Amino acid sequence: EAGVTQFPSHSVIEKGQTVTLRCDPISGHDNLYWYRRVMGKEIKFLLHFVKESKQDESGMPNNRFLAERTGGTYSTLKVQPAELEDSGVYFCASSLRAGWVYNEQFFGPGTRLTVL
């Protein structure tokens, strides 16, 4: 069974440009999560989709970030315009059931974003 995949693995862009990250969850997983780890800091939750609906987007840092999950399959996270502080690793995870209580999330390898 294929795991969570993310594309690209690395992205280097200049400040002010736009970048779109993609996440393909495990097939059949309705729940999809985005996290990011800014250099040297902890991993932080960004948002949670249940199918195509945003269940919780409380972690989205500002309106330069836009996440979508059209059709409830893969998801994209767009940063526009990118700023220097957006550099970091963006992780995607999926789970069969919602919630973190007794439910394991499967993580993708992450996309390393560098904004110059």
Added chain:
Amino acid sequence: SQQGEEDPQALSIQEGENATMNCSYKTSINNLQWYRQNSGRGLVHLILIRSNEREKHSGRLRVTLDTSKKSSSLLITASRAADTASYFCVDNDMRFGAGTRLTVKP
């Protein structure tokens, strides 16, 4: 301080030795999970311990939980070079600690 804060931040040991990493958290939990991230890879779930459990084992891993002290520890016994990675504890509000970077020297 951060929720799910790991201690130490970095740990370097020789292969075969045991590694102990600690994690403290602030709010009440239903469970605590430990994850590992190898360089360039995603996070891999290691073990989940529920709030009513005090100790749990999985292979060479042993996790303890002390809810009165709001702390947990992850012990890796007989470490191997392949255990080199960052280890994170995560509470049930999906808050991660900064992680402990473990280096196991061959």
